[in-house]
Amino acid sequence: DGGITQSPKYLFRKEGQNVTLSCEQNLNHDAMYWYRQDPGQGLRLIYYSQIVNDFQKGDIAEGYSVSREKKESFPLTVTSAQKNPTAFYLCASNTRGPTDTQYFGPGTRLTVL
């Protein structure tokens, strides 16, 4: 089945630790995105990538890093520099273009203990 997978579904981290969230797609999409959702708020863009080996900061990139070594994969690292990392993280992908629908993964809920 074509789609986007994210793992793990739930993640717990101690303060001061880096953690990497996985996102894989088999839709042959060029563009991939990472969003963060906090309670009562909409989705905010962290990073996006339109092509392999290239990525751009979104609105809230501080404390996060990404890589795009393969078309199918766009992992997100939440670093210890992120001051408030507890949130729900969604990965999405689409073919490039402003009218192209974004397809979302199931999300990862990160909790910092």
Place this chain on the structure above:
Amino acid sequence: ILNVEQSPQSLHVQEGDSTNFTCSFPSSNFYALHWYRWETAKSPEALFVMTLNGDEKKKGRISATLNTKEGYSYLYIKGSQPEDSATYLCALPNNAGNMLTFGGGTRLMVKP
């Protein structure tokens, strides 16, 4: 940053009621507007992409209209059912078309 606002933030209706909510955006430099539905424990899924002023789209009991001159889109649900309970998000691309800015969403709860 593009300012996309949705109202109301949440809405409780009875089964069978019809309802509507709003997405507001800057009317200048409009390119497209996306509506998504996000049910609890599922991924957001696309409902509509709207590009032209006066556009009307329909999918079952859900329809949407677009007014790019005044900067708003309405989403209507006719005869709400409990399975319509979800958060409805609208989003617009930036000028380069390489990222979407989402509104805060309208959380709809339909009581049986």
